[in-house]
Every structure is written in C-alpha cells, then in structure tokens.
Amino acid sequence: MLSKIRNIISKKKKSKIICLTAYSKNIAEELDKYTDLILVGDSLGSVLYNYKSTRNVTLEVIIEHAKSVRLGIKKSLMIVDMPYKTYRNKKEALKNCKKIIKETKCDGVKLEGGVKIKNIVNHLIINKIPVMGHIGILPQLVRGKFKSKGKSEKEKKQLMKDAVILEKMGCFGIVLECIEKNLSNKITKAIKIPTIGIGSSNCCDGQILVTDDLLGLTNSKIKFVKKYVDLKKHIRKGVKKFKSEVINKKYPTKSYSY
Numbered sequence: 475m476l477s478k479i480r481n482i483i484s485k486k487k488k489s490k491i492i493c494l495t496a497y498s499k500n501i502a503e504e505l506d507k508y509t510d511l512i513l514v515g516d517s518l519g520s521v522l523y524n525y526k527s528t529r530n531v532t533l534e535v536i537i538e539h540a541k542s543v544r545l546g547i548k549k550s551l552m553i554v555d556m557p558y559k560t561y562r563n564k565k566e567a568l569k570n571c572k573k574i575i576k577e578t579k580c581d582g583v584k585l586e587g588g589v590k591i592k593n594i595v596n597h598l599i600i601n602k603i604p605v606m607g608h609i610g611i612l613p614q615l616v617r618g619k620f621k622s623k624g625k626s627e628k629e630k631k632q633l634m635k636d637a638v639i640l641e642k643m644g645c646f647g648i649v650l651e652c653i654e655k656n657l658s659n660k661i662t663k664a665i666k667i668p669t670i671g672i673g674s675s676n677c678c679d680g681q682i683l684v685t686d687d688l689l690g691l692t693n694s695k696i697k698f699v700k701k702y703v704d705l706k707k708h709i710r711k712g713v714k715k716f717k718s719e720v721i722n723k724k725y726p727t728k729s730y731s732y
C-alpha cells in the first residue's frame with residue numbers, strides 16, 4: 475500500500491483529514507501546502523463547464539484536468555473521479571482506471587456507489603488500484619435537487635451496508651455526501667477506514683469541499699457550502715486597476731518594458 479494512503483488511514487481518530495478538489499495546477503499548488511488529499515472531482519462539469527449534471531464529464535476531460543493538477547501536487551494524495559459510465563462492469567472499470575493512472579500519474583480513483591458496485595470495486599483493488607468510495611448523495615445518479623440521506627430506517631440500513639461492504643472490499647476511505655449526523659457518526663465508528671464528509675457533519679474523520687465554492691468563485695446556495703473568501707472581489711479589484719492603469723498609460727512603465 476502506498477505510504478500516503480497508509481498515512482491517511484492512520485489519521486483516523488487522531489487528526490482530521492483535510493481534502494479539497496482541484497481542476498488545475500496553480501490551484502493545486504496552493505492547496506497542497508495544507509491538504510492531505512486532492513480530488514480531481516467530476517464536479518468540474520458543473521463548476522467549470524456549466525453542465526447540468528456530472529454525467530457529461532468524459533474520461534478525456536477529467537484526464538486533461540488531472541494532468542494539470544498533477545503538476546501542482548508535491549505531497550498530497552491525488553485521487554481522480556471515475557466519470558459516469560466509465561465503470562459499468564469490471565473490464566471497463568479496470569481498463570479506464572489503468573488509463574487514468576497511466577496518463578495522470580494519480581494515486582487512486584473514486585467511484586460512486588456501495589453494495590451495487592462491490593464486485594467492480596473489489597476487482598480494481600485486486601488489480602492494485604487504490605479506491606476511494608462515495609456514498610450518500612451520488613451526484614452521477616441524482617436528477618434535480620439534492621436531498622439529504624439517512625432519514626428513513628431503510629436508507630440508514632442501506633447506507634451502513636454500503637459503507638461496511640466498501641471497507642470489506644478494500645477501499646482506503648469513503649466520502650459521505652449529505653448523510654444525516656447520527657448516521658455519519660455511526661458509520662464513522664463502525665468502520666476502520668476514514669470517512670470524509672461533505673454536508674455530513676463534523677463527526678466524519680475528514681472533510682472535503684469543492685475549492686471553487688470555498689473561494690467564492692461559484693454562486694452555490696447548497697447548505698453545506700461555506701464561502702471562506704470572496705475571490706471574485708479580489709479578481710475584480712485587480713482587473714479594474716489594470717484597466718485603469720492601461721487607459722491612463724501608467725502601465726507598463728519603463729521598468730515593465732523592454
């Protein structure tokens with residue numbers, strides 16, 4: 475097992491695991507100083523391309539973004555999302571994972587689903603592909619509004635089963651998306667691998683957010699999104715100053731010219 479993965483697993487119960495998404499080198503480079511794991515998430519479909527669903531993200535697009543992200547990471551574990559319809563059976567999943575790992579030099583992949591994809595997950599892990607699970611809200615399957623998971627008894631049982639089976643199949647961690655607090659706490663306590671929450675309370679072993687949301691680059695109204703900085707404001711300020719200096723011939727001065 476990769477030492478970076480061992481390190482992430484060993485953080486369970488000791489210190490919180492810091493995870494964020496990145497879609498390009500320059501952002502990855504800055505995140506890497508603070509993160510344990512960087513995910514090239516298929517959220518890039520809605521965040522960068524305005525797609526209605528992550529389903530439109532292709533293998534080729536995620537690979538190109540991941541290649542850029544790779545250039546910015548020195549220490550964090552780099553995980554790439556397997557796009558929709560790239561892991562419908564064992565053979566397809568293995569072929570596409572190998573392609574992603576070969577072309578992007580990432581450390582592992584993330585797949586959405588639990589019991590339903592257990593044989594695929596197991597096949598990948600037997601073939602030495604590190605896999606991160608993702609349960610709760612599965613954006614590749616959701617149509618319309620996101621609703622939290624784990625309210626009904628049936629849903630609770632299913633999500634617990636999903637988490638336990640993913641651990642058994644050999645996943646090194648599981649993203650819990652929008653899972654109600656009591657259940658995310660129970661799942662976190664029931665399994666030995668780390669849970670990474672997104673909208674699933676502070677009971678999880680770590681947290682992940684879409685970086686563009688955290689930086690204020692999107693207009694996300696999702697409940698769990700916290701805008702830590704208003705980067706758009708800073709962009710506007712810089713660009714306005716540039717425009718005004720160009721108009722007033724203050725830029726470029728002699729020292730900025732050849």
Ligand code: KIV
Pocket residue numbers: 495513514515516517518555649672682683684
């Ligand atoms: O696609 C993504 O960015 C994700 C995370 C937000 C968990 O799956």
